[in-house]
Amino acid sequence: MPTDTQHQIALSFVPGVGSILIRQLISYCGSASEVFQAPLGRLLKIPGIGEVTARAIRKPDALTEAERVMNRLEKLGASALFFTDKAYPARLKTLYDAPALLYMQGNGDLNAPRTIGLVGTRQATDYGRRITNDMIEALVPYGVNVISGLAYGIDIAAHRASLIHGLSTFGVMASGIDIIYPNVHQKTAQEMLVQGGLLTESPPGTKPDAHLFPARNRIIAGLSDVVVVVEAAAKGGALITAEYANNYHRDVFAVPGQLNQAFSAGCNKLIRENKAQIYTNPRDLIEALNWDKPHTPPGEQSLTKVGSSSLPLDITEEESQILALLRQAQSIHVDELSWKSQIPMGRLASLLLNLEFRGFVRSLPGKKYAAVYV
Incomplete structure (x- = not known):
C-alpha cells in the first residue's frame, strides 16, 4: 500500500495541481492519502477542483511517479518535506506561494533560530567576496544559518565562507536534488551536506531551467530573517530575491558600491528606492533583528x-x-x-x-x- 509520503509526493505530479490547490485539497480532505481515496463527487465539491483535475487525481499515474521519486530519494539519502511535516521550514508555512513540497539533502536545521540570505552577482569582485567573508565571520557568535543559491560569485562565496567559519549553510537549487548546478560546485555541495544541506522544490532529475531560478529565489527570501544583497547589476536574480523579501516583510540590506561599477548599480538602486537599508557593518543586521536579545523560535510569534x-x-x-x-x-x-x-x-x-x-x-x-x- 502506498505510504502517506508517497501520496504527498504524488499530489505534486497531478496535472493542474500546484501548491495552493494541494493545500486546498488537504484542508478539505484531511491528508494526502484521503485525497486519493476521495470519491469523484467529493473532489468536485472542493473549490478550484474541476472534473479534469478530479479525474486526474483518481488515475494511478501520479502515484507511480511518486514511487519512482521515493526510490531515487532513498538512494540519495534525501527526504521529502511536506508542508504539514514538523521539519518543514516554519518560515515558509504562512507564505501564500510557498512550495507544498520540498526535497532536502543534508543534516542541517531549516528551522534554525537565526537565518540570513546572502545573494549577489555571479561576477563577484574581490570587494564583494571580502565583504561576504567578513560579514559571515562576524555572525559566527550568533549561530546564523546562511542561505544562498549555490551559484557562481557571491552565492558560492557565502557558502564557502560559512563552511570555513563553522556556520550551517543551505543551498537552494533551481534543479533536482541530484543535479548540482553549476557542476564545478560539486565539492562544496558535498561539504554542505555535513554542515547544512541542499534544498529544492523540483523532483530528482529536474535540470535547471530559466523559469526555475526566480522560483528558487522566493524560497531563499522566505527562509531568511534578513536578505543582504552584496553586489548586483541593475537587473538580475539578486534583485528578484530582494523584491520577494520585501513582499514577505523580511528585512533587506544592500551593500553600497562605487558609482561607476556595474555590479554596484543594483545595490545602490535598492537603497535609493528605499527597498533596502544600507549595510555598513554586521552590527546593522544584529541590531535590526535584535539578535543580541533572547530569540523566539521560528514560526512562533509573541502572543502574550x-x-x-x-x-x-x-x-x-x-x-x-x-x-x-x-x-x-x-x-x-x-x-x-x-x-x-x-x-x-x-x-x-x-x-x-x-x-x-x-x-x-x-x-x-x-x-x-x-x-x-x-
Whole structure:
C-alpha cells in the first residue's frame, strides 16, 4: 500500500495541481492519502477542483511517479518535506506561494533560530567576496544559518565562507536534488551536506531551467530573517530575491558600491528606492533583528497580548497559531486560514467558534475572520 509520503509526493505530479490547490485539497480532505481515496463527487465539491483535475487525481499515474521519486530519494539519502511535516521550514508555512513540497539533502536545521540570505552577482569582485567573508565571520557568535543559491560569485562565496567559519549553510537549487548546478560546485555541495544541506522544490532529475531560478529565489527570501544583497547589476536574480523579501516583510540590506561599477548599480538602486537599508557593518543586521536579545523560535510569534489585553494561560497552540495569522492581516478568508495553519476545515471551524465566544476573533461577511483588539 502506498505510504502517506508517497501520496504527498504524488499530489505534486497531478496535472493542474500546484501548491495552493494541494493545500486546498488537504484542508478539505484531511491528508494526502484521503485525497486519493476521495470519491469523484467529493473532489468536485472542493473549490478550484474541476472534473479534469478530479479525474486526474483518481488515475494511478501520479502515484507511480511518486514511487519512482521515493526510490531515487532513498538512494540519495534525501527526504521529502511536506508542508504539514514538523521539519518543514516554519518560515515558509504562512507564505501564500510557498512550495507544498520540498526535497532536502543534508543534516542541517531549516528551522534554525537565526537565518540570513546572502545573494549577489555571479561576477563577484574581490570587494564583494571580502565583504561576504567578513560579514559571515562576524555572525559566527550568533549561530546564523546562511542561505544562498549555490551559484557562481557571491552565492558560492557565502557558502564557502560559512563552511570555513563553522556556520550551517543551505543551498537552494533551481534543479533536482541530484543535479548540482553549476557542476564545478560539486565539492562544496558535498561539504554542505555535513554542515547544512541542499534544498529544492523540483523532483530528482529536474535540470535547471530559466523559469526555475526566480522560483528558487522566493524560497531563499522566505527562509531568511534578513536578505543582504552584496553586489548586483541593475537587473538580475539578486534583485528578484530582494523584491520577494520585501513582499514577505523580511528585512533587506544592500551593500553600497562605487558609482561607476556595474555590479554596484543594483545595490545602490535598492537603497535609493528605499527597498533596502544600507549595510555598513554586521552590527546593522544584529541590531535590526535584535539578535543580541533572547530569540523566539521560528514560526512562533509573541502572543502574550492581543492589542493591549493579555491572553489567558489556557490558550492552545492551535489557537495561538490562528491568532498569529489573523494579526498579520486585517481579515483572512477561512479557506486561506485553513491552508496557512494546516488545520483541517472541520477542526478550524470549531476553534474559530470557540475563539469568537471568548472574544478574541470576530466573523465577517464572506466567510472572513479578524482578530479582536481590545
